[in-house]
Amino acid sequence: MSWIWNPDGDAPKPPTEDNMTQDPSDPTRKVSKKAANQPFLAHKQYKEKQEQEHLAWLERNREREEKLARGEEVGPAEEDPTAEQEVGFLGLLKFIVYLILIIVIAGKFFTGSFLWEYDGKWARLKTYWPQNGRLFSETYLATFDGRDPAKPLYLAIDGDVFDVSSGSRTYGPGGPYHHMVGVDAARSFGTGCFATHRTHDLRGLTDDELRGVQHWKKFFTEHKTYYKVGRVLHHPIDPTSPIPKHCDAKKEQKGHPTTGNSNPISHSKGNSEVPIREEL
Template sequence: MSWLKEAAGGAAPPKYKDDPNELTEKDPSIPNRYVTNKPANRPFLAYAEYRAQQERLHNEWLKKKKAHDEAIARGEDPGPLEPDPTAVQEVGLGAVLKFLLFALLFTALAGKFVTGSYTWDYDAKWMQLKNWMPRNDRLFSVEYLAKFNGEDPGKPIYLSIDGEVYDVTKGAAYQKGGSYHILAGREGARAFATGCFREHMTHDTRGLDEEERKGLEHWKQFYRDHKTYRYVGRLALPPIDPTKPIPEHCDPKKAELDRERLRKEAEEIRRKRQEELKAKAGRKEL
């Protein structure tokens, strides 16, 4: 029952003492004291040995420096003085850039090994080389743009969306006979918004509802961010005649809904205009 006595605060166990035969190493922090070479002490002993070696090398260098300075004082040419081997080496800009280069190279090779892509399948806009190159803002007329419609094999294929002209030559769908060949060499902002590619090949975006405008912005962003298609310039769009009727949707049901929506919007505009006129007339009477 001795354990019960100790648990209740009985006699303390005997104090641990190292075997005197194992006290072979000098304590680096307390003079005239020896410690054992057990694993817990080895890091401290190794560091003390390192410090002693550094101090010895530094003292040897000081002697060489003194001899070097004395030789110069005597008018002799002792040659260049070797640097202090114990001096702390500062990390320069070159070393930092070298480290970053190796880190980038290692990351790219690891990505190629793991995912098959040097960029780890990361394909953001800024990873595309074309977005780092100066933009070539050529100005196209409607007639000149029409020459890049895929009919001439020696010319690229261009299309325009809301005045932004893109080179889509690498897209098979824009080639002659392709499903999107109707877009080649033409402006079709409204068609991108409504999906009426035969009826709405125009930049007239009057009367588009909110969903259709969002669709147009989606397609514009699609071409801006595309890995293959390249921005080449802008199209000089002719002005829209405000008296000309708004193009009707190719779907009769959607066309009827658009007419009803536009009618309500026109009525709301007239109502607000009448209220403004009445308010102005009331202020004049006052």
Template sequence: MSWLMNSVSGEEPEKYIEPADGPKVADPSIPNRMVADKAANKPFLAYKAYRDDQEKLHNEWLERVKIRKEKIARGEKVGPEEKDPTEPEEVGCLGILKFFLYLIVFGALAGKFFTGSYTWDHENRLAQLKTFIPTDQRLFSEGTLARFDGSDPDKAILIAIDGDVYDVTNGKAYQPGGSYHHFAGIDAARAFGTGCFQTHRTHDLRGLTEAELAGVAHWKDFYANHKEYRKVGSVQHKPIDPDSPIPEHCNPPKVADAKVEKKSGNKQEDTPPAPSRGKETVHEEL
């Protein structure tokens, strides 16, 4: 700590005098000079020894090259040309590939050790990153979705079911005057389950029976896997007031039968909605 005290006081520090006793070795850079064989000098001394060894190997190689050339000049048979053992190795493409391969293997093993996953639990992180990748999916408001009802021939015809929006322009039944045109530009998920296509043109699924919910799920799967229709986004609905009345069913006897079956413990079939009475029609794709 004397150097700190000297820096504060401004006094000149004491000159270091190397002890006279202790092992000495020749200074590799200055002839006829001896230096202490202490830890601070070890790296410098070791590097000088390495350089001397490399120089010796190089000179021996030069001598072998000279002898080989003399043999060739005399017409004697010689072996393949020897490479300079002191020449630095150049890292080629294969070396770089090996390095990255070892790096990947080491990283995978380290991930398995620390997180239990070879990919450092990137399965979930990659799924999150996909949300930032640009796609052709868009978010529709209810007002925007209503503009794609077929009234404008320059726009696609869209329908929505339980929040998912599909382009059904290729379906003739969804064109103006078609049998399913009442589905265009709106999320009529409830109608897909109940069969009340005129009065249940809403996304409100409150109060549906298990069979009716299964019907909605059936039609969601139908549109998702249809070869001519494609999903183009989703619709953002306004929250449903839980105190608002549930839409009345267009076929009250059907609702009553469902309640009786539920009380008796009979399981309803997981099928699309059956035809309803009155002016309602059954949604069957052709």
């Protein structure tokens, strides 16, 4: 029942001389070798080793200089083994690679996806190896409208041709927008007249309608499964020919001219002799 007479317990025993060592920051005092001090003590040992190696290098360098002064043959100069190495390009590249690996592995661990569930266009190999150099005539483009099941579905807008085969339920035979494939129906994307404006003629469109065309062009360009395969070469449109009438009579009366020669014919360069409008 000694705890009754001494509730605070015995006083801690002072560390013995065997458990003490010189303080790395103050040579006049000693500190314990307890676990909390080990990192500081290990750093002290490292610095002492570095200093010894540096002094040894200086001595070898001095001996080499003396041999050179006597005309003796010596080997190449030795670099200081304790000199700090610069990171350099390879070191930076290695750091970037390690960082990417850590991010990718963390994504797999936390989300089950190496790309953190990102599924946009930049995750598709075709984004980096695009096959967008083909040129189509209007007649040849028309063969990619789904009538031949062996051919992909191609949709054109303002001169650019996109493969929309992954959306076969939408653009394939029987789909709600099947009439949009095999042709450049850029005008219909701006006006919404999908049945009557299956043409690339953009004359007479309002600014809002032109922005609509560019919106849909951007949509297909940045889509994660649709991708650009080339361009369609259009025959020049006669600037004196009638401008297609709007399917909505009210909009036709409000802002669409009925006479020809109203720019632009197309945003696509090289498809018309009429100056190309580039604001959008």
